[in-house]
Amino acid sequence: MSVEFDKKDLAKYPFLKEAQNLVSERAYSLDSLLNSKSGALIAKKASDRVKDALNSNFVFEEIRLDFPEGEILSYAIARIIVSCMKERQITDRLCRYESERATFFLQTEKQDNKKYIAETLGLDLDAEKIPVAKYVELTAHLRSSKWQLVNRDLDSGCVYIHKDESEELLKERIKSVLQSQLPLPVTDDICKMLEIFITGISTAYQEKVLEQFGDIDEGSFPPCMKAIIQAVTTGTNIPHTARFSLTAFMHTIGMDINQIVEVYTRAPDFDVEKTMYQVEHISGRGGTEYTPPECATMKTYGLCVNQDQICKNKNINHPLSYYKFKKKKAGYNKKENSSSKKSDENKETG
Structure with missing residues (x-):
């Protein structure tokens, strides 16, 4: 299948080879990019991209695509950042964020474009059934009982797929492909250049954990x-x-x-x-x-x-x-006991 994507399309799906080719043709040097005014803004965008991935709820409606190359480069730098961090949970969250982001744009995408994106990732959206091994790989992290193999219809080593399930499987496929590509091989020198962003993300991640638990x-x-x-x-x-x-x-x-x-x-x-x-x-x-x-x-x-x-x-x-x-x-009881103690002290001094 042959389709044409413009730069804004590629900014929506920066994992496509066409997007990677677009920036590789410019032969960007990370060092020179980070030392430029626009590059510094792109690196900040990459850092924000990872920080956004740490949230439980994603908001994609406000994403601007008026600087497509910047969007694609921020995706590339975000992948370098998480590769330097060597924290699998942060890497997984970025992959989940990127798959959810792509799915958001896919909702209004042309059907031919959807099919092409799926095909590049090894998935046929029109298929009525897929091999059991591939199905198990795709649904490994889907919690709903409807995805459990015991609740599916099987035929000759394949699992039947409903039409309304294909896009959810595509989202999972995007995530699994991105996970398989990370971490990237990075040097200490590269990570040193991004140290300020890595430190900021580490702090944000710890804050998220503390905020939750x-x-x-x-x-x-x-x-x-x-x-x-x-x-x-x-x-x-x-x-x-x-x-x-x-x-x-x-x-x-x-x-x-x-x-x-x-x-x-x-x-x-x-x-x-x-x-x-x-x-x-x-x-x-x-x-x-x-x-x-x-x-x-x-x-x-x-x-x-x-x-x-x-x-x-x-x-x-x-x-x-x-x-x-x-x-x-426990925190409430501690607060109550503290208030009670202060009240008793006030009575004694009153």
Whole structure:
């Protein structure tokens, strides 16, 4: 299929080879680009692009495409920045952001252009079914039960796809292709040039984690996670599902790899190399950022134990929800106790 994209089109889909060719023809040097006035603005845009990717909700309506080359270059520099950072969770968030951004523009795209973009990524939008292996790869991170293989119609090693599902699969395909291309091979000199942006993004990321979960408070861990830690401490040989659930939980609430490994040092048979490898893999260094299982899955694993009154709250269906609720409640009680103490002091001095 042959289609023609103008510069503004390519700015919408900077991962296309045509967009890459557009900027490569100019033979930009990163050093000279960053030292130019326009290049400094593009690098700032790239940094903002990564910071935007750290948000939970994306806003694409305000994106301006009046400087297409700048948009494409900011995408390229954003990929260099996350490659320098070597934080898989930030890389994954950028890939998710870019796939959501492309999907936003695809909503009003010509059908032929949609098909072409899908084809360049190895996906046929008109296909009524796709091979099981490819389907499993595409839907690995889709949470809805409708995507589970057990709920699909199969025929001769292929999975049937409904017409209204193809665009969602395209979004997942864009994300998986972008993830497979990162990190880029970068040198220390390149990363040094972008250090100011890398530092700013690292700070923004930590702020996002704290904004969502606050400072780490092991006292607010849900009973299931406390039970796993207790089992580790007493030398119990915990199953992989327990180790995965605890590590993913601690990673998601903002604990770094060293802090997570420190929890496992409580085990009598602690093996630093083995533990470091497992923790790094579950924390996203292996290529995928994992989140802890929800309560229903923890029950299936046999890990939902020692339920308390918070667990029985109808709004609590995930260990992370428990942690947020418990921390908020603990903060409220602390504030109440502080106010009460001040009131008593005032009475005594009154």
